[in-house]
Amino acid sequence: MSWATVVAARLRGLFEHKRLERELDDEVRFHLEMQIEDNRRTGMNPAEARYAAMRSFGGLEPMKETYRERRTFALLETTVQDLRYAVRILRKSPGFTMTAVAVLALAIGANTAMFSVLNAVLLRPLPYQSPEQLAMLWTEDPTQNFREGRSALGDIEQWRSQSRSFADMATFDAVSTFLTGADGVEQIVGASISPNLLPLLGVRPVLGRSFSTEEAEQRQRLVLIGYRFWQARFGGSHNALGATLVLNGSPCHIIGILPADFKIARLDADVWEPHTSRRAVRGAETWFVVGRLRPTVTFHQAQAEMSAVARRLNDQLPAAERNRAISVVPLSLYMVGPQSRLGLWMLGGTVFCVFLIAAANVTSLSLARSVARAREMAVRTALGASAGRIMRQLLTEGVLLASISGLAGTLLASGGVDLIRAFGPANLPRLNEVSLDLRVLGWAVAISLLAGILVGLSPAIAALRRDPHPSGEEGGRSVSGGAGTRRIRRALVVADFALAIVLLAGAGLLVRSWWYVNSIDPGFRPEGVLLMELSAPMTFSIPAKQHFYDRVLETIQAVPGVQNAGVIGELFIDNNREQVVTVERDNGTVSERLQFGREEVSAYFFKAIGTPLLRGRSFSIGDGPDTPPVTIINDAMARRSWPGHDPVGKRFKLGPRDSGQPWYTVVGVVADMRRQGPEREPFPQMFVSLAQSPPPRNMDLFIRTSSDDPMAMAGALRAAVHRVEKNAPVSEVALLEQQFGTYLAQRRFQTSLLIGFSIVALLMAAVGIYGLIQYSIATRTQEIGIRMAVGAEAGQIFRMILGEGLKLSLTGLMIGLLGALWLGQAGSSLLFGVTSRDPLTFIAVSLLLIAVAVAACCFPARRAMKIEPIVALRQE
Amino acid sequence: MRNDRADKADVLQGTLILLVLRTLEALGPLHGYGIARRIEQISKDVLQLNQGTLYPALLRMEQDGWISSKWGASEKNRKAKFYSITAAGRKRLAKETEDWRRMSSTIERFVGFDPKRLAEERG
Numbered sequence A: 001m002s003w004a005t006v007v008a009a010r011l012r013g014l015f016e017h018k019r020l021e022r023e024l025d026d027e028v029r030f031h032l033e034m035q036i037e038d039n040r041r042t043g044m045n046p047a048e049a050r051y052a053a054m055r056s057f058g059g060l061e062p063m064k065e066t067y068r069e070r071r072t073f074a075l076l077e078t079t080v081q082d083l084r085y086a087v088r089i090l091r092k093s094p095g096f097t098m099t100a101v102a103v104l105a106l107a108i109g110a111n112t113a114m115f116s117v118l119n120a121v122l123l124r125p126l127p128y129q130s131p132e133q134l135a136m137l138w139t140e141d142p143t144q145n146f147r148e149g150r151s152a153l154g155d156i157e158q159w160r161s162q163s164r165s166f167a168d169m170a171t172f173d174a175v176s177t178f179l180t181g182a183d184g185v186e187q188i189v190g191a192s193i194s195p196n197l198l199p200l201l202g203v204r205p206v207l208g209r210s211f212s213t214e215e216a217e218q219r220q221r222l223v224l225i226g227y228r229f230w231q232a233r234f235g236g237s238h239n240a241l242g243a244t245l246v247l248n249g250s251p252c253h254i255i256g257i258l259p260a261d262f263k264i265a266r267l268d269a270d271v272w273e274p275h276t277s278r279r280a281v282r283g284a285e286t287w288f289v290v291g292r293l294r295p296t297v298t299f300h301q302a303q304a305e306m307s308a309v310a311r312r313l314n315d316q317l318p319a320a321e322r323n324r325a326i327s328v329v330p331l332s333l334y335m336v337g338p339q340s341r342l343g344l345w346m347l348g349g350t351v352f353c354v355f356l357i358a359a360a361n362v363t364s365l366s367l368a369r370s371v372a373r374a375r376e377m378a379v380r381t382a383l384g385a386s387a388g389r390i391m392r393q394l395l396t397e398g399v400l401l402a403s404i405s406g407l408a409g410t411l412l413a414s415g416g417v418d419l420i421r422a423f424g425p426a427n428l429p430r431l432n433e434v435s436l437d438l439r440v441l442g443w444a445v446a447i448s449l450l451a452g453i454l455v456g457l458s459p460a461i462a463a464l465r466r467d468p469h470p471s472g473e474e475g476g477r478s479v480s481g482g483a484g485t486r487r488i489r490r491a492l493v494v495a496d497f498a499l500a501i502v503l504l505a506g507a508g509l510l511v512r513s514w515w516y517v518n519s520i521d522p523g524f525r526p527e528g529v530l531l532m533e534l535s536a537p538m539t540f541s542i543p544a545k546q547h548f549y550d551r552v553l554e555t556i557q558a559v560p561g562v563q564n565a566g567v568i569g570e571l572f573i574d575n576n577r578e579q580v581v582t583v584e585r586d587n588g589t590v591s592e593r594l595q596f597g598r599e600e601v602s603a604y605f606f607k608a609i610g611t612p613l614l615r616g617r618s619f620s621i622g623d624g625p626d627t628p629p630v631t632i633i634n635d636a637m638a639r640r641s642w643p644g645h646d647p648v649g650k651r652f653k654l655g656p657r658d659s660g661q662p663w664y665t666v667v668g669v670v671a672d673m674r675r676q677g678p679e680r681e682p683f684p685q686m687f688v689s690l691a692q693s694p695p696p697r698n699m700d701l702f703i704r705t706s707s708d709d710p711m712a713m714a715g716a717l718r719a720a721v722h723r724v725e726k727n728a729p730v731s732e733v734a735l736l737e738q739q740f741g742t743y744l745a746q747r748r749f750q751t752s753l754l755i756g757f758s759i760v761a762l763l764m765a766a767v768g769i770y771g772l773i774q775y776s777i778a779t780r781t782q783e784i785g786i787r788m789a790v791g792a793e794a795g796q797i798f799r800m801i802l803g804e805g806l807k808l809s810l811t812g813l814m815i816g817l818l819g820a821l822w823l824g825q826a827g828s829s830l831l832f833g834v835t836s837r838d839p840l841t842f843i844a845v846s847l848l849l850i851a852v853a854v855a856a857c858c859f860p861a862r863r864a865m866k867i868e869p870i871v872a873l874r875q876e
Numbered sequence B: 001m002r003n004d005r006a007d008k009a010d011v012l013q014g015t016l017i018l019l020v021l022r023t024l025e026a027l028g029p030l031h032g033y034g035i036a037r038r039i040e041q042i043s044k045d046v047l048q049l050n051q052g053t054l055y056p057a058l059l060r061m062e063q064d065g066w067i068s069s070k071w072g073a074s075e076k077n078r079k080a081k082f083y084s085i086t087a088a089g090r091k092r093l094a095k096e097t098e099d100w101r102r103m104s105s106t107i108e109r110f111v112g113f114d115p116k117r118l119a120e121e122r123g
Helices: A003-015 A017-041 A046-057 A060-071 A074-092 A094-123 A153-162 A197-201 A213-217 A227-234 A299-315 A331-335 A338-372 A374-382 A387-423 A438-465 A468-474 A483-519 A542-558 A605-609 A635-641 A710-724 A736-779 A781-789 A794-826 A839-865 A869-874 B002-027 B032-043 B051-064 B087-112 B115-122
Strands: A134-141 A146-149 A166-181 A184-193 A222-225 A244-247 A250-257 A271-274 A286-293 A325-330 A529-534 A562-568 A578-585 A588-595 A597-601 A613-616 A630-634 A651-654 A664-670 A685-689 A699-705 B067-073 B079-085
Touching (some): A017 A046, A017 A060, A017 B032, A017 B051, A017 B079, A046 B051, A060 B051, A074 A094, A074 A387, A094 A338, A134 A299, A134 A331, A146 A325, A153 A166, A153 A286, A166 A271, A222 A227, A222 A244, A244 A271, A286 A299, A299 A325, A338 A387, A338 A438, A387 A438, A438 A483, A483 A736, A483 A794, A483 A839, A542 A562, A542 A699, A562 A605, A578 A635, A605 A699, A613 A635, A630 A635, A664 A685, A699 A710, A736 A839, A781 A794, A781 A869, A794 A839, B002 B032, B002 B051, B002 B079, B002 B087, B032 B051, B032 B079, B051 B067, B079 B087
Parallel strands (some): A184 A271, A222 A250, A597 A685, A630 A664
Antiparallel strands (some): A134 A286, A166 A184, A166 A244, A166 A286, A222 A271, A244 A250, A529 A699, A562 A699, A578 A588, A578 A651, A630 A685
């Protein structure tokens, strides 16, 4: 009948503490006053009456204590008591508290910030309806290591009709788009999507509507705009609906606005146009394909079915081309590729290691303090505190310390999140979604608690193990300093070093990879080269466009500071392409499917970008529209198609033997350009002269300058283009070096963070061992004094102390090296040019660690050497 | 040490509940001091009541719902907290009274049974 009312009453007691306390006082005062009055009536004087009343009432404070305990929950009350006490203790030793809070706050902050990245990039579901059913479909060629290739509309139509795993498939691609506005033409990001894409993703425009299949088939000029574009261009006004944008020269009606942050896979665009199912947009014969699985179908089943479809389709192809495969990849895995994932998990693990080291150091500190507090504990035990009570007290201190750190750490993390968003690798998808949400805060709370328990528990265990009496007698200055405590602290130092070497080894391997990556010859010389994208006006005929580029190059050449200029269809390609190529060799003609690239270039393009010509000649004025088509190939194609032979003078054509394509004669071979970043192997490529080929929709213009500050020429260059054609669309000018550097953004991010974290880990390990040795000397002053008194030399003492430190750090080193070897295996795909067991790296970081350990032990050891035996023996 | 004290309090509390409930049933609403006086008057010097222990007991009984309290004016028009017995309290009192009777008659039987033999065993 009663527990509920008791709980209710006690809960009330918890909240109405002040009022109830006052009432109790009132009641007691009333009681005493009544008693005093009655006593006076029996003839006592006031003092006597008061004394008698107090006596008959009994102990006032114990009564109140019992009363309070009964009024509310004893556990909570004691927790509050413990907390108050903990606050007092922490305030009494500000040095310890500030150090511990600073170290833990940094560790918790770094962890929380990193977790917020993991959370946003890897853990949060994609912002589509049932994102777990979405998959990317790729055309691949396993025999040539050709992965993640786009697909032709005809193929996709076959996939759709022959498979049952997918509810629907949609296609999309980025298209270079120029917007004509009041102040001229500018480049914006466009996307071309199949009309079923938005329904497939389950995304609806926030305003207006999407296009229908019929509208797309009729090629009506309709366009959806992105939220950011809407805000920037229309100020978020509803008038945007129905407005007209002049895109690539033709007017398009805005019919809808897409939700904020809407992206398809990695594609983020300003304007989204529909494309028909029949005819591809020029310049993009292949498409990205996204499919939605039927609800009960697994990726595995879908893959099995698509592999069967691929085999059926291959059977219809000539034998040499029957190597095509279709791969089904969950959209989330494509969004953030395995490399980025692994890198993020590695960084997450790294900051967690730093956190563990920080917690170990703070634990070590608080253990050292607990020895000094042994007397306090002894007194508390003598006064009747139970073991559990003392343990709870110490845990409360630990958790309080960690909570303060956690709070400070979370504040740091929110700053860190801003930094990461600003300076993180731009090519890491979803990085802009990084924020401190509930899950991140939960993580912060969890690791703060973990820190609190780690920091509070070992002193508690040490306190329980200790026999209270001796330290009580010795006033807490026991000679041994608590052997149990020392053992734990030694173990912590070993752990510090083990973790530190793992991080150092990882950082070392990444630094070596960084060197290798940077020593890779990209196949061109990017220093001092500017690049801009430009397009001939859409209304021009093909010869007029060719003439336009010629004139632009002439004008640019004339700008002071310009050495060379050239154009190419596209230098950096983010997606793999493949092509059937028919090659004439001395022993016959062969058709095969290759990972392949084809670009139009101007005559002096290779000179402008600095790619050496290995054999043959460049394009010349003689190569015109009326002469036989010629081509320059790269070294990779020479090696692949004419191994061991000089390809100059040989012929090949695109497509199978009987295709209607012209035969190209190879006139030159250029060095391989790394067009997918320094880490991707070059693949076969051909270059055709702009004079012999219709120019693509837009081209990359490269300008080699002799200026120290090439960017200063940007205005002059844009003006030069506009002198040729007032309305020619031109992008912003960028530095080629910078553009090429973005391929290394993630590697730079990983490497620099890992270096930073491992330095922190190393310093913390050094501080940890320094503290331990220092402390051990302080408690062994007498012993050292005796040793010196009986004839030990200073050098021997120095070696003894140093040996103690080295033994610990070497133990940690050994354990850590084993861990590093094991972990290196898992992270080997992040490395470039080095193996995960690179001996040089391992030896170098081991030596570094030992050097730091020796340095950290040297200072206290030198002090130990200078101990005066007399002084030492006189202590205590 | 602490445990000893707690044991004694508990023993006292058992009877204290009976005494308080009986007092409130007989005299109606009463403040703490009145209850204490009444118990002392009835028991004279036999029961040495530490008056202070009365208040935690009153709190406990109130939390259990046997008594209720209300602030009011005392006979000399001073603010005092008055306790009165509740229905649950009356039930409890009946049970406590019966327990006590049974207990005391049992003890009585032990005490009254062949005192000489007890004395011999002691000797």
